[in-house]
Amino acid sequence: AGAFKHRWLDHVLNLFAYIGISVPIFWFGILLITVFAVQLNWFPSMGMRTIGMDDNWLDVLRHGVLPCIALTFYNLSSYVRYIRSNTISQLSADYVQTQLAYGATRSGILFHHVLKNVLLPVITLFGLSFGELVVGAYVTESVFSWPGMGLLGIQSITSLDYPLIMAIIMLSSMMLILGNLVADLLYRFADPRIRTLR
Template sequence: MFQYIVRRILIAIPVLFGVTVFNFFIVNLAPGDPVEMYINPDATEQDIAIKKEALGLNDPIYVQYWHWLVNILKGDFGNSFTTYEPVINMISERVFPTLLLMGTALIIAYLIAIPIGIISAVKQYSWTDYLTTTFSFLGVSIPSFFLGLGAIYIFSLILQVLPTGGMNTLGGSSGFFDTFLHLILPAFVLGTGIAGSMVRYVRSSMLEVLGQDYLRTARAKGLKEFVVTNKHALRNALIPIITIIGMDIPLLIGGAVVTEQIFQWPGLGQLTIQAIGSRDYPTLMAINLLAAVSVLLSNLLSDVLYSVADPRIKYT
């Protein structure tokens, strides 16, 4: 297992290098000049040239990339074009809120999807199956921004039981319960989309397993149907489900961008929108690189979880 993990990490190095190239050139080839957004409208051409020189924007793009890559290897992501604050500090302040939101959303998604998917498979072609399938289609089809605005309207404006946005109440105690109340809506909105697609995967995987001979043997031995389904069948059905976990991370990251903006959640998603709007290239490139690393690590984690779910899987 250890050798396999080391090998996967070594394979990830050239992948990350390719990501840095693509990331840097795509961001810097975007239309618009960041200097024009921050400099005084009365500034002369000489003032603009001085500002570009100070930011290193006058160098050829491959030189800019080389300097950026060398600094990245040193742990220096540069300074923001908007706040002039080190990018690493801005990201470190936003990582925990995003991890809290994404982790809670993922837990909610699987707490919803796995039981519903199992019930749908066991009750195949029943009204329960049709009802759960309808739920999954609705979860996938409804855009997160529409669901988020609807949730704010119902639970915050009409019922007035949950806050409209933010992570803490302004001027409040900022305690655990206050953060929990602010987390409920964005986590459920983000988790619902993941749960909608996951129900279909769980159902399909369970249907493949439920017809296996070893489950008939387990029933013939007198085991209760609950034990047969939730212990023997579910564990083998987890293999394709674990694969989907690695695919859910990019969906969570993309969904967090929209959800955090709707609920004004102070995470990386909101910072991404701000960086795009202000052409803050260093911040945007750092966030993209962090997202790529997250996807690679989640795929590695999925491979490791295979052997946990099924001891027959060995890595050599």
């Protein structure tokens, strides 16, 4: 979208991102259930397994399609907007104009120079989102009745189970620290200049 600013692809991706950011995730989940589970009957509407099919991994996969679509659509939209704005700002930088003056192709500049500079802030966002992997799906798991950490957290809050609440918060904090560590390690692969720093 950033590379094709103000073209049809940019407009389509912008529309996708704006819808994903603006629409509440619980409403989007209910919409997915209404269309794909109730009307089309393609996927199950709730739960993790069908009763009597405990050992069937394909059944678990079918139950996970709609929650994954809801979470992906919600989270991917913010990444699209962030990458687009960073790409546009990088394409207007002086080093890009210098590369164009030396005869470099636009695709070569995008994949060899701009991509590395755009990836660094995205890696930071990725590291910060590790904590959400544990407790970031409260609403989604409630809408789809998926027995995960988010639903367990809501049940522990409503039942005033303080040890379980503290355990979930501790696990989320540890995942956040782990995500920052992974982000720091990924910096070295994304930008070779960081490897030479002492």
